[in-house]
Amino acid sequence: MKKLSLIIVLVTTINSNTISGKKVFETYCWGCHHQSAVAFAPPFTEIASKRSAEEIRAMISDPKSVSKVFGYKRNAMPSFKLKEDELEAITKYILSFKPKDNNTTKVDSNVSVK
Numbered sequence: 001m002k003k004l005s006l007i008i009v010l011v012t013t014i015n016s017n018t019i020s021g022k023k024v025f026e027t028y029c030w031g032c033h034h035q036s037a038v039a040f041a042p043p044f045t046e047i048a049s050k051r052s053a054e055e056i057r058a059m060i061s062d063p064k065s066v067s068k069v070f071g072y073k074r075n076a077m078p079s080f081k082l083k084e085d086e087l088e089a090i091t092k093y094i095l096s097f098k099p100k101d102n103n104t105t106k107v108d109s110n111v112s113v114k
C-alpha cells in the first residue's frame, strides 16, 4: 500500500510539471486558430501537414518575417514570447494533428460523446 501511494505522488508531480500543449493553445492561440476547422487563421491539421517543428517555432516567435517566407501577403498574427517549455509543448501539440498516411482521421481523445 505504501508503494502504491508513492507511485501516485510521483505521477501527480510529473503531471503538474508538464506544460500541456492544449493549455498553451487555449491560452494564446484559440480564437484565431482551431485544431481542424478553418477559422481566422489556418487550422493545425493544415499547418502540421506542411510545416516542420522548426518552421512552427519560428512562426510563433517571429511571425512578421516568417509569414512572408511562408507566402502570406499580410501578417495578422501577433508574436508571442513563450517560455521554452511552452514553445516545445505547443509545437508538439500542433504536430500531433498531422494527418496519418493511411488517411484515417485522428479522433480527438478529449471530445467526449454524451
Ligand code: HEC
Pocket: 024, 025, 028, 029, 030, 031, 032, 033, 040, 041, 042, 047, 051, 055, 056, 059, 060, 063, 067, 070, 072, 074, 075, 076, 077, 078, 080, 090
Ligand atoms: C490574432 C490571431 C492569431 C493568434 C492569437 C494566433 N495566430 Fe497563428 N496565425 C494567424 C494568422 C492570421 C496566420 C496567417 C499568417 C499571418 O497572418 O501572418 C497565422 C499563422 C500561423 C502559423 C503558420 C501557418 C502556416 O502557413 O504554416 C503558425 C504555425 C501559427 N499561426 C501558430 C500559432 C500559435 C502556436 C499561436 C498561439 C501561441 C497562434 N498562432 C496564435 C493568427 C493568429
